[in-house]
């Protein structure tokens with residue numbers, strides 16, 4: 350297949366001779382006499398290669414190059430440089446131009462450069478396609494070595510083969526979908542499809558046809574019969590995502606289908622039987638939603654055969670460095686970024702940040718840093734302020750560990766318990782020393798004045 354080349358130059362003579370050289374080599378050539386015209390052309394149709402003059406009236410070559418790199422970054426651009434323009438040509442290369450040729454044009458150089466550029470762009474897109482395929486073929490992998498992830502992995506291993514329905518809960522971005530996929534891939538249905546339905550994204554009036562399919566002519570616009578998600582998931586897994594965002598009306602419909610595993614397509618009369626395993630997920634507290642009258646209790650119990658809670662990232666922050674490594678590796682494989690390292694102090698900040706958007710926020714952050722600082726080392730000064738100065742994980746209270754008595758958690762106010770204990774202790778000791786505060790101070794290792802303050806605070810009588 351012949352390759353298309355766009356020549357951008359205001360000089361008729363240059364366009365004419367370039368066209369001649371390139372057409373002789375079998376390229377298809379189009380022309381633009383200004384940067385503005387070139388962008389217009391590119392908006393409609395992208396060639397395989399652009400020859401771009403550096404000096405143009407109006408928008409100049411470097412500006413055009415910037416625009417091309419922004420919108421069509423895969424498109425190779427060869428700069429045409431006049432005499433004494435070499436420095437500019439070099440800076441164009443830094444901005445992402447593939448190469449440059451000098452005026453007066455050398456026939457040989459033009460042809461070789463054009464062929465090299467087209468080959469380069471072919472290899473690049475092949476590479477990209479390969480990377481995307483590799484990424485798509487990666488199984489759902491749950492990264493983490495914290496106790497909570499370990500035990501979740503264990504639970505997944507136990508529940509996956511049982512065919513039980515699972516309700517996954519957890520904050521936004523904690524990894525609910527990855528957990529659902531990992532259950533499916535370890536189940537007996539692994540070689541059948543997992544069909545995901547985002548309940549929040551489907552408009553109310555379309556939900557029935559989306560889930561159950563429709564017959565031809567069932568409604569205006571139904572030009573042919575279509576299978577619904579339930580049918581597509583037959584013998585596989587149906588992943589009902591964002592289940593807390595379904596309207597009550599839809600909940601009623603879903604409940605009936607889930608109980609019967611039988612339904613009719615919209616506009617159809619034939620009953621269709623399916624065998625699906627349902628995994629549902631939500632970031633809402635469904636129990637609260639039931640109380641507020643937004644979620645059906647019967648549907649809740651139907652779905653919650655096996656509840657699985659994915660903990661927020663701040664409760665397993667020991668996994669953060671591991672996740673960062675994992676994302677650097679996988680994003681590099683996918684997009685070919687240069688590797689990136691975080692210094693120890695930067696890593697400490699990242700580990701203590703509370704990540705309200707959880708693993709998704711962390712992954713997006715890593716991607717942003719790879720784009721900005723690929724190939725470099727990132728210290729605290731390069732971290733975005735919203736993270737460097739953002740909310741921190743609260744340190745666990747050390748008070749609790751120093752308590753003299755093991756007290757049931759959650760039922761006692763620890764501070765008060767300790768104060769009560771101390772007051773009783775001091776009162777008893779004071780009696781033992783027959784009211785001699787100096788002796789008591791020595792025995793408990795406190796300064797007299799501090800002891801007096803404590804006794805006063807505890808309202809212990811000193812005579």
Ligand SMILES: Nc1ncnc2c1ncn2[C@@H]1O[C@H](COP(=O)(O)OP(=O)(O)OP(=O)(O)O)[C@@H](O)[C@H]1O
Nearest residue numbers: 490491492520521522523524525526527632708709
């Ligand atoms: N433990 C993990 N290991 C590796 N990647 C993870 C892990 N947890 C989450 N991710 C990644 O983080 C992103 C968010 O995860 P996922 O979509 O599963 O979260 P979610 O809980 O469904 O989020 P939301 O509530 O926003 O839909 C995904 O790109 C996922 O691959």
Ligand SMILES: [Mg+2]
Nearest residue numbers: 522525526590
């Ligand atoms: Mg999700």
